[in-house]
Amino acid sequence: ERPEQQQAQAAPVDVVADNHLDDPDIGLVLISLADPRDRIRSVQLLSAQAQIVRQIALGGDYRSALVSILQFVESALPGFTAIAYTSSGGQCSEIAAARMSQALADRLRAAFDDDPCMPGAAAFHEQETIIAADLGEPRWVSAAAVVAGEASSIWSVPIRLERGASCHGVIDLLGPHVAHPRDEDWAILDLVSRLAAIAHDHAELQDRLRRDATVDPLTLTANRRLITEQLATAMATSQAGHVVCFIDIDRLKVVNDGLGHEAGDAVIRQAATRLHDAIGESGILGRFGGDEFVALIRPGS
Numbered sequence: 001e002r003p004e005q006q007q008a009q010a011a012p013v014d015v016v017a018d019n020h021l022d023d024p025d026i027g028l029v030l031i032s033l034a035d036p037r038d039r040i041r042s043v044q045l046l047s048a049q050a051q052i053v054r055q056i057a058l059g060g061d062y063r064s065a066l067v068s069i070l071q072f073v074e075s076a077l078p079g080f081t082a083i084a085y086t087s088s089g090g091q092c093s094e095i096a097a098a099r100m101s102q103a104l105a106d107r108l109r110a111a112f113d114d115d116p117c118m119p120g121a122a123a124f125h126e127q128e129t130i131i132a133a134d135l136g137e138p139r140w141v142s143a144a145a146v147v148a149g150e151a152s153s154i155w156s157v158p159i160r161l162e163r164g165a166s167c168h169g170v171i172d173l174l175g176p177h178v179a180h181p182r183d184e185d186w187a188i189l190d191l192v193s194r195l196a197a198i199a200h201d202h203a204e205l206q207d208r209l210r211r212d213a214t215v216d217p218l219t220l221t222a223n224r225r226l227i228t229e230q231l232a233t234a235m236a237t238s239q240a241g242h243v244v245c246f247i248d249i250d251r252l253k254v255v256n257d258g259l260g261h262e263a264g265d266a267v268i269r270q271a272a273t274r275l276h277d278a279i280g281e282s283g284i285l286g287r288f289g290g291d292e293f294v295a296l297i298r299p300g301s
Contacts, residue, residue: 013033015031015032015033016031016032017029017030017031017032018030018031018032045072045076045188049072049191049195051068052065052068052069052072052195052199053195053198055068056195056198056199056202057202059206061203062086062095062199062200062203063095063096065196065199065202065203066084066095066096066196066199067096067097067098069084069171069192069195069196069199070082070083070084070096070097070098070171071098071099072192072195073171073173073188073192074098074099076188077173077175077185077188079175079176079177080155080173080174080175080176081097081098081099081100081151081173081174082097082098082100082171082172082173082174083096083097083098083100083105083108083171083172083174084096084097084159084169084170084171084172084196085109085112085120085124085169085170085171085172086159086168086169086200087124087167087168087169095169100174101150104147104148104150104174107146107147107148108120108146108147108172111142111143111146112124112170115142115143115146117139117140117142117143118142118143118146119131119132119140119143119154119155119156119172120154120156120170120172121170122156123156123157123158123170124156124158124167124169124170127158127160127167128158129155129156129157129158129189129193130155130156131153131155131156131180131181132153132154132155132156133153133178133179133180134152134153134178135147135151135152135153135154136152136178140154147174150174151174151175151176152175152176152177152178152179153174153175153177153178153179154172154173154174154175155172155173155175155181155189156170156171156172156173157170157171157172157173157189157192157193158170158193159171159193159196159197159200160193160194160197161194161197161198161201162194165197168196168197168200169196169200171192171193171196173189213225214226216286216287218265218268218269218287219268219269219272219287220272221272221276221285221286221287221293222284222285222286222287223286223287224286224287224288224289226286227284227285227286227287227288227294227296230284230286230296231244231294231296234296234298241298242296242297242298243283243295243296243297244294244295244296244297245294245295245297246288246292246293246294247275247292247293247294247295248291248292248293249267249268249271249291249292252264252267252268252290252291255267268287268291271293272285272287272293275293275295279295279297282297282298283295283296283297283298284296
């Protein structure tokens, strides 16, 4: 063997053999070789995905779920740093970052609302994944200025369950090099988008359930359960001076019979609005029954 020749180094390999010797049309043993690192990586990604789904199912808050998702994508795409934004009033505000510096996160957050040419802003408003593979290109000059040499590419992914679904925000992935997503990278971006959307929808559902458990749906005041708990708490405290008012709307049946229940509901809502304005933030107003309200006014108000 000549000195310049290098010996092949041993490497682990997955081997799958499929015996077709008894098949007259084939008569062969088919052997497939695969790099075990791909299998190990797939198992690791599935395990991380399962942990995130479990965290969401157990009722973790939205921000914590997003941080876990960002950590997941940073481990799946080594070298990338990630930041997530959520929509608010048609704009985006930063709510989560895993290991990105606070200074860079603040610059990116500010640029979202000020510069529609940022990849993340474009992904949010167009509701499509935007790949700024090379921030040296003229169209990304403002994005390059924002990251100030801390990234050479930005992949921006809208948070949504599927194409055409509502966009809840954006995840920005900042890469250290000029890079286009490979096929396996696109699969990760799609997974991250869906996981973040699931976390958002679950958080909204939990908020709605908590709200429905304590809020009267017609007047949006406290419901009977919450006002009863507040009264019990006030009675259990040693502090005196709480004022409790029981309020009933007279002749509501006349309105319901003469103008219909929609008109009656409008009267109840208007009464709730006026009572709330009169009580202010110093007390709590609750709908106790059909046309009955209870107001609890705290001492010193």
